[in-house]
Amino acid sequence: MNDQPSLKQFLDELSSYADQDAAQGAASAARAGVPPIGQVLEIAGSGSRVVMDADKLNELQSHSDQSMSMSGQVGSQVKVKVGSSWLVANVRTLRAGDEHGTVIANVDFLGEGSQRSDGSLASFRRGVTRYPIPGAAILPVTTEDMRAIFAADDSPHVEIGTVYPTDDIRGTLYVDPMLSKHFAILGSTGTGKSTSVALILHRISQLSPEGHIVMIDPHGEYSAAFKSCGELFNVDNLQLPYWLLNFEEHCEVLLTTDGAERQRDADILAKCLLAARTKSTQSAQFGKVTVDSPIPYLLTDLNQILVAEMGKLDRAGDTTPYQRLKNKLDELRADPRYAFMFSGMLVSDSMASFVAKLFRLPSHGRPISIVDVSGVPSEVTSVVVSVLARMVFDYAIWSRTEAQRPLLLVCEEAHRYVPKDENSGGQAVRKILERIAKEGRKYGVSLGLITQRPSDLAEGVLSQCGTIISMRLNNDRDQACVRAAMPEGARGFLDAIPALRNRECIVCGEGVAIPIRVRFDDLEPEKRPASSDPSFANSWRETGDEEGIIQRTIKRWRGHGK
Template sequence: MEDNVSLKQLIDELTSHSEEEPVGSRPPVAREKHDPIGSVLDIAGSGSQARFDPARLLALADHSDPSVAMSGQVGSQVKMAVGKSWLIANVRTMRADDNGRIIAAIDFLGEGTRDQNGGMSGFRRGVTRYPIPGAEVHPVTTDDLRQVFAASDSAHVEIGTVYPTDDIRGALYIDPMLSKHFAILGSTGTGKSTSVALILHRISNYSPEGHIVMIDPHGEYSAAFKGCGELFNVDNLQLPYWLLNFEEHCEVLLTTDGAERNRDADILAKCLLAARTKNKFSEQFGKVTVDSPIPYLLTDLNAVIVAEMGKLDRAGDTTPYQRLKTKLDELKADPRYTFMFSGMNITDSMGSFISRLFRLPANGKPISIVDVSGVPSDITSVVVSVLARMVFDYAIWSRTEAQRPILLVCEEAHRYVPKDENNGVQAVRKILERIAKEGRKYGVSLGLITQRPSDLAEGVLSQCGTIIAMRLNNERDQACVRAAMPEGARGFLDAIPALRNRECIVCGEGVAIPIRVRFDDLEPEKRPASSDPSFASLWRETGGEPEIISRTVKRWRGHGR
């Protein structure tokens, strides 16, 4: 026994290295207690520096524990002992100094209690006591990360596996994520749509009586939610035109700009108010405005326009009225607008429309997919504006009732909240910006999905408390995400261009600390119809082209698209 002890001591002496041992010396043998891989160099609040020993980092590369093997690399975690606590930090950047040592910028994430055996328990975000320069830096183990990423008892959904582990689950906390809004960002082809479907499926499974409205501009999510959602498109949406407020009426009916538009808007306001008040139904509500969602007949609006035009003395003054009448006639005659401007939408269907769209009650199908791909492009933004405003207005006017929070998910968000303020989508921009700023007060959550975060209006992304960033190839997009992410998550940003498909960085309110997650695989029947076509294989297929063209032309002409 004594010989064995002596032999062990001899091995330890031969494999131990001082902090100043030169580069190129033999790497130490990894031990279960894990020798320190470096020391703290300086402390500066959330961003500090550590000095790593290259030989000891190399010695960890083949370790059986993947977390230990990754420690000290960019995007990985390390730990430092301070009193009875372990401090966990994330490695942001690394560089070599003149002596061949590695200088790493680190961001502190939180701390946990250090037990007698060197283990950690009770991890919590934030730091109460910082280490001093010279303190040893140790690799983290999978057991450490299990404590760090362990989901609390709060309501959460698991979406994947935390990198670089094989079995630690990445969780999103439902209440913090939804109450503070969230954004899912990623370049085309990174698996963004499938990941969105996965998250919404997990939330729907957790809350089968929830209320989720998703704006789907490409018609790709209908296939993913056939079993647990209601699907709406131009064939069954039946959006009443009289639900539009005055600003939305202007975007649909006015065709002029500048001073002429202002004049046309004044005339429309006068005629629209007269049409709304013609309905006897409006008398029970007292004061009626141009924005009041009260049914009116298009024939009444047309009659008011004609009547006002008849009161004019000079023929030249009739031009604005004629423009309005012509546009109104076009909308009534064009079959593409039937879903909104049809005679079926005259009755007071506001209650049933809200019930269907907002899933009140949900009856086990908590999500509404609104496919706007068939909506004429010139009024798509108006349709989205009406739907978003209905969500927000309902939340405001139902404050005295039992609360029913609603999640509004907006795909291709940069279309509706663009950075350019002069692109003509003012109504939808205003309501989405208002929801981003005020929605959480009234129980409205906003989920923004985009592949071009740099094209989003400034300030909207910063209102999102949780950011789920997949691979972004564009430097402007990366810079935009960097500005929106909290300071402690900056170390993960360098990994964004190198993320694999269906991998993401999650930071903010919805997670305990920033994490890198590999999304779970989603069952084929729950995936959106967004997969890229295989040119190589599809171009080998032939046959049936005349029938394909005939059916396509028929659908094309039938819908007037």
């Protein structure tokens, strides 16, 4: 840089030579009252380097325009003139320049827009068609420019908050691109993640009151948030028929062994389960019946078939696997905790009504089903989630010839069900969620993953999410995982993730025009999930009725069987 004119000389000369190509941006900016702050140093694909005048940046910090006052800071935007277009870039890193009073910045180009008569930016769109040449003037982005950059088009969209650092520019999510290519909401505990999830789902529900959303709620947080616009299901009213389980899910519930013994038990279960399904009075009308077919069968039939098969054996020792299966089956039928799944001796074909109420077909203005699995015994929670997710996917596959009714499956605490460890339990739920992530968009199934530990998610699942909404993440591994999943142009925003305030997020991907930092709107108290942390200091000051609290708690505890 020493053999070139100084940056200050360059900026001064721009005013004198406004007719030169390198000065076109400055001339346009002068008409809008915006001073140049630097010049392009090096161009390299999506990312480039610019040099800026530290004094001019310091002067801008007291500017009345909030966007201009942030210019030159990490995460802020700058613009450069290329032909008749403005190119917008995001500042990723800053360091002191070789020349005194200069700052070197790495920037990522986000998109471009046309120029209005007053020199400001208009009609912004993602992507870059022409790059600037080294020496082109760098200018700060004004609030009016920001309005053009973040102006929502006519596509269906929802507003979720305010774009940083402005007070009134709205951050929007485009619903179709976000849902058709899946999305993930990430954030450490205590960042306001649950409330933000509720806000986004409320806004989508308001936009599409006849939508079809199924949410898996492992902690019972969201029932309070959606009681006015959703249907709430838990162990008391879910009534999930056991015969909807496929063979793999039957194995996870009924088999208790490992290794070679497990394979032997599975072979026996497959034979007996197929016989029970085939014996069903309804099986004849469905043609070919397989061990996976969701055809109602009686548990008593399965029991009798196990006993009959056991009776055919010569040596008493061979009956052990049959006895294991029979004992487990008897245990499930007798355990009141499993009544929501293994209830009663009478079996009716309730599949149509179950699908209709769970998938909100029709919605009647209540488009979301909250399935609270907090009361489900922990041994079968992953199986219950597997059945629900698989039914969403299977319904979409088998209804392809009908009028389209796309489904959104939202999975809270997703790292539980699609863990990085491939040898952990719950393989059925892992397989179906991975399949939805890879293939769901072909069939009109959208997946929303919510997690506080993205680094514990299976490899590849996060990268299948076209839109990533990241709140503050405190763990280095989680930050690295999100960094790997986010597109190149969002790198400047990623450095802000550890510094985000509560209820603030970075959004990038298909659901937004360009990566944005957004402060979420406040949600009405009656629409918030029951996830607020208790105040130890306040609660520990309260006394009275401890005996009654204990008695009522123990009654519920014992009555629930857990």
